[in-house]
Amino acid sequence: MAPFHEDNYFLISPGSTTTLVQFGLGETYHPPTIEVPTKVYPHATLPNAFASTSTDESTAIYPIQGGKIINIDAFNFFIKLIYKGYLKTRPFASNTPLVMISSSRWTKLQIETITQYMFESVGIQAFTIIPAALAAVYAYGGQQNAVVIDIGKENTEIVPVVDYSVVKSATKVIPFGGDSINESLQKMLPNWTLDQIESLKKSDVFEVLSDEDKKKSFFGMDALEAEGDNFDVAEIVTSGRTREILEEREKHNEQKAPNAQLENNTFTDVDGNQITIGKERFKGCELLISKISTAVFSTLEKIVDLTKRQEAWDHVIIIGRTSRIAGFIEALNTQIIEDHLVGKDLQQSVAQAAFQTSSASHIQFSQTPNSIRFAKMPEYFPEWKKTGYADVSFLGAQIVAKQIFSSHNESMYVSKQAYNERGPLAFWDLAF
16 A cells, blocks of 8 residues: 555544544644634435525524534535645645544444445545543543543533543433533523623633632632721822822733722623623633533443443543633532542542542541543644644544554554455454
């Protein structure tokens, strides 16, 4: 077989709303720069056919909803559309291998149909599908046992990984995701539009405060008691510069005060309007965090091997763009520890309990979890560190692509030859 060139690697991560795409790998791994809406349109004249554009946006077809592929024909056409667009920019590209990131909600039949389409209609020469959860595990250093919390727009998938394999039977999907935050905010801000709510959620002023931050915030007692410090009224009045000093003090306070210590703050909505928001900017995530915490426990309880279950508790991975909200991961970590850590009341603090291993403790527990840790990303991905790790499954796919295609490891992908011999069923021979 002819060698695969890294310039021709094709990586794609289809999502319900948008799809991440990358053509080619460089010396260093970096976040994908291509993001396209996951939608196609019915063909104007041909039945059961699709088009890339339409004059009527209301006819748009979204092949993925809530992580599920609901229209496999539209999905396949969408992938082909992206690939053909790539060939237009690189007309001499050939022998292209493809890595596709999948949701745990894709069915076996859909995966076989996709495999068949990639070889017979798209013309891919090598193909593999890697579950998003497993890709995230590879990105975080390849822990053997872990649990991945994938927070989507409409729902959240809790996916346990045991011995580098997704445990499909223990995977849990809850109907709470990023939209749950919007719904909570809408109840608090009934006069706001949906676009304004979404703009607030994505802004820098929206965050989840820890208990300590709440005490120090404008709305906490500590902040109220601290007001007036170093404020000598007599000195200001006798200085003859009352207005100037007060203006300088106000400007200085605005510049140094963190978001949490401001009564109100402003953000820019999608239309460019400046909007002022009060304490609502610190609320809205409570329900989602609570539901995820409950689901994680019920998922990991299905892992029978207590050692592997505990190892999964020690490698909790969060993905999905909702995790970009400031303080969200920390709040979820705290909630899970509060809800599920065995013997936490016997330890000095929740913070200590989070990092206390059973071997170092004077108390030995036969129950799990006796420690809970959120996975820490290795430091050797500087380009990803700049943007955060919400899309870190894509990094895992980059790592996998370079490893399997550069070494022609055919136990990890379906080659054209293997497909010709076994057809779509060749996919199930893969190590994934």
